[in-house]
Amino acid sequence: MAVQSSLDKKRIQNLLQSNVPGIDEVIVEYIQGYLDDAAAAITSTGERDMEDDPIENLIKPLLDDVSSDEAKVSQLCDKFSQMLSDVEKQAEPRKDGSLAKLAAPVNMAAQLAQIDKATKASYAGTTDLAHKKSRIVASQVDVKKLKKAEARIAAKLEKRGIKSRYEASKLINENPLDDDDLLMKVNPVIDYTSTRDKIKDVKLNGFDISYAGKRILTNSDLHLVYGRRYGLIGRNGIGKSTLLRNIAYRELAVPTYISILFVEQEMVGDDTPAIRSVLKADLFREQLLRDEAAIVEEMKRLDMPAPLDERGEAMSKHEIDAKKNEMGDRLNSIMTKLTEIESDKAESKAGAILNGLGFSTEDFQKPTRSFSGGWRMRLSLARALFCRPDLLLLDEPTNMLDIPAVVWLEKYMKTWTSTLLVVSHDREFLDEVATDIIHQHSEQLDHYRGNFQSFWSTREERRKNQLREYESQMQYRAHLQDFIDRWRYNANRAAQAQMKIKILEKLPVLEKPEDDKVVTFSFPNPESISPPVLYMDSVTFGYSPEKNILEKVNIDMQMDARVAIVGPxxxxxxxxxxxxxxxxxxxxxxxxxHGRLRIAYFSQHHVDQLDVKLTAVGHLKKMFPGNTDEEYRRHLGAFGISGMTGLQEIGTLSGGQKSRVTFAGLAVQQPHFLVLDEPTNHLDMESIDALTTALKQFAGGVVLVSHDERFIDSVCTEMWVCADKKVTRFAGEGIKEYKKLICPPDEN
Structure with a gap:
């Protein structure tokens, strides 16, 4: 038929898969369904409705969400538009308003069946959004856009009198899920008393991961032995957080009886008290308590005069006794499980975790919405530690913690009996906690036994061995090839040459070990200015008159200042x-x-202040106008944002790359003083080393707040302790002595 030949489904599928690599099959089926529906509408009306064009209103926004290549999306939409135009030509209306005769009859029933099939494929047996190849897949479909599109389709079909034949996607009927709900959905309530004897090692072989059209991992293996603690390291933007998300949402085939919890962002605040929010994290315990309460209520009802059954009829004594016995057995089973999981000690365990993370006893009953983002992040961490999943995934857990809390977390994680996979740039933390290191690079995962220090020495030795093996094989290959070239066509040596060819073909192909890319940061040196440069004299401050945060602060800093401010x-x-x-x-x-003093400030929450729709170059141009694009790109290049990365939208960059963009903005200002609030958050280890070197070479002053011991020790020459409304110079020998002072060894 004319319409069907114009909208070749195989062609649409090929166009989508070739132009948008890795596109979700569900989205392909939706787009095919919408194009079929548009073609059917043209067939029935004789013209194309440009005001309600599905390509412009739905398909293009949908493709924009899953592809970063706007040019390819536009070209693809033009091709789809041409397909519909071809259909329109075959059903062009006559001047008198009647429809022209089609080249062939159109079977509308068959077309409706095709539309229904394509639209329902998202929830029928063909494709299940919740379970796909034994995985739970986080759909890429934008539900808000889908609702609008489904409403338009339903209106069209109702107009044609066939509304009853259309069923909307079940995605629309589901309530929107927040992060907690989604994790609960992919990680349902598990009776962990019944899974203790099961093997909980995670073995994932030969898997690939892509994100936004970029390959993250290729044919990779990940083996996590239950009870071991793995540190995941790698450069910014390499895809560490993406790997954790794929595991957490079961995009990778982790056995369903293994409970997973991923802590990556702060929890949503509400009126729930802090300690109650922690207790609620143990879904199995909460379910048991709900069941216990329901049974107790049911038994109270059975003790009332003349209780009624489900049909509303009075129950006999025999029925009441039988029901009580059933309820009693269930209650005994629940009480046994509650005893087994030590439910009565849950509140004290939750309190100990909150105390360790810096919450006071008074904070326990405060609603979660009353805490700032950093403290809510701690609550998320407390919830994870309390419910003790089989596999705990942490993404930079020390970023929002002060030094006492980091020390407590190190101690706590050493007693962790389940599996831990943590992304961290804090070498001290990894040295204390990790039993194994996984190095992500070159789309692969390399496993090392031991902590970070062990990895650092082993990796270099392994790299040297790989390089020696590679060079040795290259020499051997050259020797074989030289013999073959010399004697291949010599009758006396042809057999030997043929044997060498076979040896050469069987040699395994070795790749040259990747050279470590040198990361460099660079701040321009300012002109000197005469003292006094920057000082505070008896400064007092409070956000409300009744409560001061700082009182009588005196501090004096010159151009050579290297000051670390520490404290809870x-x-x-x-x-x-x-x-x-x-x-x-x-x-x-x-x-x-000083009147000529220029200060550049790096905020702890700098990521939230970036316009994610702008490119890195566009951000600098907007914030610090007056330079050329080349100058902005040069500033970005000095902080590792080079090539096309500077022209990507900031929203597509990793947390570390966003930090580098912010540092480039500081350099544009050519400051005399750098004031840095937790500058190492989100940076990889190589970038921290580069920042350390840049600050040492910087001729201006540096004032910083950080919890990274190694960074403070390397950069700063003096420390000031902020506590009890005072700021005082620390008289000890650096950060390690301060750490011992606030966290004595006998408490570790």
Whole structure:
């Protein structure tokens, strides 16, 4: 038929898969269904409805969401538009308003069947969005856009009198899931008392992972032995967080009886008390308590005079006794399980975890919405530690912690009996916690036994051995090839040459070990300015008149300052930085800044302040206008944002790459002073080393807040402790002595 030949499904599928690599099969089927429906509408009306064009209103936005190549998406949509135009030509209306005769009869019933089949494929046996190849797949479909599109389709079919034949996607009927709900859906309530004897090792072989059209891992293997603690390391943008998300949402085939919990972002705040939010994280215990309460209520009802059954009829004594016995057996089973999981000790365990992460006893009953983002991140971590999943996934857990909390977490994780996979740039933390290191690079995962220090020495030795093996084989190949070239056509040596050819063909192909890319950061040196440069004199500050955060602070810094400000979370470290740069005004005292002093400030929450729709170059141009694109790209290049990365949307960059963009913005300002609030968060180890070197070479002043011991030790020459509303110089020998002071060895 004319319409069917114009909309060749195989052609549509090939176009989508070749132009949008890795596109979800569900999206392919939806697009085919919408194009079929548009063609059917043209056939029935004789013209194309450009105001309600599915290509512009649905298909293009849908493809934009799953592809970063706008040019290819536009070309693809043009081809789809041409297909519909071809259909329109075959059903062109006459001048008198009647329809022209089609070249062939159209079977509308068959076409409707095709539309229904394509649309229903998302939830019928063909494709199940919840389970695909034994995996739970996080769909790429934008449900809001899908709702609008489905409403338009339903209206069209109703207009044609066939509304009853159309069934909307079940995605629309599902309630939107927040992150907790989604993790609960992919990680249902598991009776962990019944899975203790099962093998909980995770073995994933030969898997691939792509994100936004970029290959992350190729034919990779991941083996996690139950009870071991793995540190996952690799460069910024290599795809470490993407790997964790694929495991967490069971995109990879992890056995369903293995419980997984992924902590990557702060929890959503509500009126739930902090300790209650932690207790709720143990889904199995919560389910048992709900069942216990329901049974107790049912038994109370059975003790009432003349209780009724499900049909509303009075129950006999025999029925009441039988029901009570059934309820009693169920209650005994639940009580046994609650005893087995030590439910009565749950609140004290939750309290100990919250205390360790820095929460006071008064904080336990505060609603979660009253905590800042950093503290809610700690709550997310507390929930994960409390419910003790079989596989715990952590993404930079130390980023929001102060030094006492990091020390406590190190100690706690050493007693972790389940499997841990943690992404971290903190070498001290990995040395204390990790039993194994997994190095992600070159689309592969390399496994090493031991902590980070062991990995660092072993990796270099392994790389040297691989290089020697590669060079030896290349020499051997050259020797064989030379013999073959010399004697291949000599009658006396032809047999030997043929044998050498076979040897050469059987040699395994070795790849040259990847050269470590040298990461460099560079801040321009400022012109010198005469003292006094920057100081505080009896500065007092409070966000409300009744409560001061800082009182009588005196501090003096010159151009050669290298100051680290340490102290517990909430003591006022970030507030002090904001007073220094003039973002806050003191309620008492004076903050003096030299008239020509330029200060560049790196905020702890810099990622939230970036416009994710802009490119890195566009961001610098918007924030610091006046330079050429080449100058902006040069600034970005000085911080490792080179080539096409500078022209990508910021939303597609990793957390570490976003930090580098922010550092490039600091360099554009050519500051005399760098004021840095947790600058190592999100940076990989190579970038931290590069930042350390750049700060050492910088001729201006540096003031920083950080929990990274190695970074502080390398950069700073003096430390100031912010605590109890005061800021005082630390008289000890650096960060290690401060750590021993606040966390004595006998408490570790």
């Amino acid at each position: 979370n909430g003591a006022g470290k970030t507030t002090m930085l904001k007073l220094l740069i003039g973002k806050l005004d003191p309620t008492g005292g004076i903050v003096h800044r």
